[in-house]
Amino acid sequence: MTTVDLPLLPLGRGTDLDTERGVECPGDLPPASDPNLVERARVAKEKLGERLFILGHHYQRDEVIQFADVTGDSFKLAREAAARPEAEYIVFCGVHFMAESADILTSDEQTVILPDLAAGCSMADMARLGQVEDAWDALADAGVGDVVVPITYMNSSADIKAFCGRHGGAVCTSSNAEVALRWAYEQHGPDTKVLFFPDQHLGRNTAVLQLGLSLDDCVVWNPLLPNGGLTTEELRAARIILWKGHCSVHGRFSPDVIDELRAKDPEINILVHPECTHEVVLKADLIGSTEFIIDTIRKAPAGSSWAIGTELNLVKRLAQAHPDLSISFLDRNVCYCSTMNRIDLPHLVRTLESLVAGQVLNVIDVDDDTEHWAKVALDRMLALPAKAPADD
Ligand code: 13P
Numbered sequence: 001m002t003t004v005d006l007p008l009l010p011l012g013r014g015t016d017l018d019t020e021r022g023v024e025c026p027g028d029l030p031p032a033s034d035p036n037l038v039e040r041a042r043v044a045k046e047k048l049g050e051r052l053f054i055l056g057h058h059y060q061r062d063e064v065i066q067f068a069d070v071t072g073d074s075f076k077l078a079r080e081a082a083a084r085p086e087a088e089y090i091v092f093c094g095v096h097f098m099a100e101s102a103d104i105l106t107s108d109e110q111t112v113i114l115p116d117l118a119a120g121c122s123m124a125d126m127a128r129l130g131q132v133e134d135a136w137d138a139l140a141d142a143g144v145g146d147v148v149v150p151i152t153y154m155n156s157s158a159d160i161k162a163f164c165g166r167h168g169g170a171v172c173t174s175s176n177a178e179v180a181l182r183w184a185y186e187q188h189g190p191d192t193k194v195l196f197f198p199d200q201h202l203g204r205n206t207a208v209l210q211l212g213l214s215l216d217d218c219v220v221w222n223p224l225l226p227n228g229g230l231t232t233e234e235l236r237a238a239r240i241i242l243w244k245g246h247c248s249v250h251g252r253f254s255p256d257v258i259d260e261l262r263a264k265d266p267e268i269n270i271l272v273h274p275e276c277t278h279e280v281v282l283k284a285d286l287i288g289s290t291e292f293i294i295d296t297i298r299k300a301p302a303g304s305s306w307a308i309g310t311e312l313n314l315v316k317r318l319a320q321a322h323p324d325l326s327i328s329f330l331d332r333n334v335c336y337c338s339t340m341n342r343i344d345l346p347h348l349v350r351t352l353e354s355l356v357a358g359q360v361l362n363v364i365d366v367d368d369d370t371e372h373w374a375k376v377a378l379d380r381m382l383a384l385p386a387k388a389p390a391d392d
């Protein structure tokens with residue numbers, strides 16, 4: 001392996017996978033508090049000018065978000081990337097599946113970069129293509145394969161999105177899961193079933209609270225058990241087959257804390273993301289996507305009090321931006337998303353300075369076939385109405 005002499009930050013071995021491009025990881029991460037890093041990022045960004053577009057997911061650290069040209073949820077960011085054809089380099093400060101979606105929706109002339117390739121998503125990793133294919137085969141064996149529509153949450157790998165594209169399904173996000181499920185149930189008449197992955201909680205919350213299905217209509221497919229842990233009769237009777245996946249952050253909020261908070265402050269508003277468990281969502285006042293949470297707080301009356309169940313970086317920023325509100329994090333035992341937090345200022349500086357030096361690190365490049373079918377599933381989602389008729 002060739003070592004290229006570049007003005008790179010001393011990153012720890014194993015944090016980046018740049019060997020294909022001939023760059024060896026030269027050391028440990030410096031502390032993020034290094035005051036020079038802010039200036040170095042600013043200078044490198046300025047040098048790259050219009051050639052660079054930095055996207056920052058709402059859950060990113062402050063030290064990174066300050067350099068984002070646009071912030072948003074995963075879906076908004078992918079669209080923003082697609083709307084910037086003049087940008088040669090899209091640096092995605094988020095996690096792997098988001099960078100893949102940006103690569104799928106941008107042109108071949110644009111390069112999507114993830115500053116740390118180890119920034120994955122534990123939820124997305126809970127549904128692997130081979131496992132999903134096994135579930136699909138089991139549904140066919142149960143005699144219901146012809147009426148199943150696969151719907152995958154945006155938080156899934158590109159090959160899972162492509163699976164949905166190939167099999168008449170679609171992608172959804174936390175903002176349009178209801179619309180996507182209603183569309184799915186129109187595909188094969190009253191017998192239609194949905195296979196929903198990877199987040200069982202988003203699937204259950206949407207099916208039960210927005211579509212009016214019962215908990216008995218839902219079964220959970222455990223990919224680690226033979227036949228998903230389900231009998232053929234259970235598969236035949238189910239209206240929605242939920243993948244046994246969850247978010248390691250949102251899945252940890254607890255309904256008990258909501259009771260405690262309400263006992264202390266009966267006026268408190270509980271606002272949570274639909275990746276939280278059904279028990280938490282049932283006790284909340286308002287449920288919605290990251291963008292919905294931001295919008296709700298923006299419109300909240302001065303003096304009102306809120307406990308928010310979503311990623312801590314975002315909740316802290318909301319609290320700072322709205323000093324006229326009382327905003328708290330919903331649970332003292334839930335921590336930051338560890339993979340989102342892998343993108344830190346040292347990684348961003350290294351990415352930008354490498355680009356200035358002509359080295360493109362950590363490229364996310366989805367293969368053509370996967371890209372084609374994943375785009376089919378994404379385009380089906382884009383063709384859906386923005387809101388369910390019942391919401392109007
Ligand atoms: P959104 O960005 O779609 O709100 O998803 C939440 C999340 O957990 C992202 O990783």
Ligand code: SF4
Binds near residue numbers: 059095247
């Ligand atoms: Fe994945 Fe949850 Fe982290 Fe989002 S917050 S990246 S869903 S683990």
